[in-house]
Amino acid sequence: MGMEWGAATAEFASEEKNQATHILVHDLTSADKAERSMRFALARVRWFSAKMPPGGTQEVWFDDRGQTVPAGVRETIRKALTPPVAGIMFFSEGEA
Numbered sequence: 078m079g080m081e082w083g084a085a086t087a088e089f090a091s092e093e094k095n096q097a098t099h100i101l102v103h104d105l106t107s108a109d110k111a112e113r114s115m116r117f118a119l120a121r122v123r124w125f126s127a128k129m130p131p132g133g134t135q136e137v138w139f140d141d142r143g144q145t146v147p148a149g150v151r152e153t154i155r156k157a158l159t160p161p162v163a164g165i166m167f168f169s170e171g172e173a
Contacts, residue, residue: 088100095130096134097129097135098135098136101118101139103117106144106147107147115157139166
């Protein structure tokens with residue numbers, strides 16, 4: 078699969094805060110699917126960081142509502158994405 082995505086767009090961006098937020102609606106119901114989602118999130122953050130002004134930060138929010146996520150998957154994702162991601166949230170856990 079190629080990674081030539083062209084333009085990068087975050088779901089939310091704040092010029093004042095120099096911050097971008099990505100919302101991912103991915104299947105996290107197995108370790109393999111969570112691994113794929115982590116790779117995607119890292120690639121998206123790295124790609125978008127090249128488009129942001131210097132010093133910008135990014136958050137990734139996972140919409141995992143209604144999923145049965147195996148124990149430890151959310152923590153594995155948090156560890157894999159920190160850094161470069163400044164904030165990680167799972168909708169099933171409420172606000173960060």
